[in-house]
Amino acid sequence: MITVWAVKIGVVLGMILTSCAYLIYIERKLAAYMQDRIGPNRVGPFGLLQPLADGIKFLLKEDVVPRHCDRFLFYMAPSLAIMTTMLAFAVVPFGPTSTDPDEWQFVIAPGVDVGMVFIFAVGSLAVYSIILGGWASNNKYSMLGALRSSAQVISYEIPLGTSILGVVLLAGSLNLEDIIQFQASNGFLHWNLWTQPLAALIFATSALAESNRLPFDLPECEQELIGGYHTEYSAMKFAMFFLGEYTHVITISFLMSVLFLGGWHFPWIAEVGSHYNGVGAVKCGVLAAKVFAIIIFIMLIRWTIPRFRFDQLMSLAWQGLVPLSFFNLAFVMFAKQFNWPVWVLTVASLALLVGASALNGMRLQRRLRVGSVSSPALGKI
């Protein structure tokens, strides 16, 4: 049993690290194509060996530790960053699982009943690495980045958690495997994306903010903060921050596909009842394809939407996402209590979205009419 676990952990770690390296390559290529450039093409055919070269560079570079930093915390921050994000993977299923313990389980720790809670608990620990990194660097830019990050992560944790509560209520379990099972056994139209579109939107937005990706990458926005919390980090320690961040992206993509896109389920080819040779591999492939699609989407978003201003970021969370996710949760509770059909939830989600937009439109319109020139930090007039 122990060896099975060890092998699984080893394989998953290796997979994550390799895919991180190549995701960075893909992101650079994609970013280049989006800007009508070519991207890395010097190392190996099509630049395919670029991640390798980068890895070697990270290992061989001089590792500068500034003299005025808090050494212990300075060293701890990057290791925390990579540890917490990797730990969250323990309960994320990357393929089909079953309740029968004799069957092969595509998850490191099968049957964890508090799966979601675990991921959130460990995931929010990641902000410690950022705060510690920023604090220990003893540098004002790093500190500002870390402060922004803590405010941002704390704000976005609430809509993130509330948005998935609806999903959890519908499935009746916090276990990610059960949530997939619930969607898979009810068929394509019961994917949570269709019954909970608003929750999916809120989840995607907050997850982007949680992982400090553009358009929410204020903790490390180059124009204002040089590098943000990792300004003072170099060589492998910087690489660890980077890897942690990318692993976070992979994790949220997994969560997104598990919670809202039915996990390994796909009509006809990967159903609950499908029994043919290699069905497990097909299911893994389906999940991987969904995850990959979401990651590509995240990269596309990165080069599409400009960065938010800090007050916009905060007002989006507290005035937009938090109330919306609470309303959504309330609707799910009603639906569960009175046994409403699921399409009611879809309609309710869309109605909430349109209603919120109307309110927002009126608010913006009022601001235009007043001709407000006041600083947005002072709030609306």
Add this chain to the structure above:
Amino acid sequence: MAISEKDIVWVEEPSIGLWEAMYLPAIAGGLATTIRHVFQKPVTEEYPEVKPVLPLNYRGVHRLNRDEQGRVKCVACMLCATACPAHCIDIIGAPTPWEDRDKYPVKFEIDELRCIYCGMCEEACPVDAIELTSIFDLTGLSRQEMIFDKDKLLSVYDKTVQGGKDPARTTRGVLGPASENLVPAERMAWPIDELPSSQVNS
């Protein structure tokens, strides 16, 4: 002068409707733009493999022109060295061994590292002896190497003439007040008798 009332156009900020306030349509539109660009041809020029073709009026490395007998055309009048804002031209003149002019440069050096490629020298030259070519990628391993002497500057002339890369001004007829047009007719931009008369030296 005050702006008259009828010249002022007052514009209103466009109103924000439900559609814009939803943000999502705008984001979808943005995504469409981004995706469209993914499939567009990159504009990147892969420099060392693909060299750009620069316009012939580009101001790059200098050349010293030759007259019809292949001698240096410069008369060592020092006008270019005087005009040069970077003081990077160093000339030592001497009486010529030839019948048709008094002086020629025994030493003519341009410090290409100090030059700012302003083109003052070619404008100052009364006999159109110095010109800037469209050669831009000059490199060297030492500072000394980048100080171009007379032979090197003359070899730039040979190279550009052979490569058909005469600077634009070469083929515009006579520009300097004491210059003679020595450029053969087939190298000219347009027939010599169509040039403005002020540019044709009698």
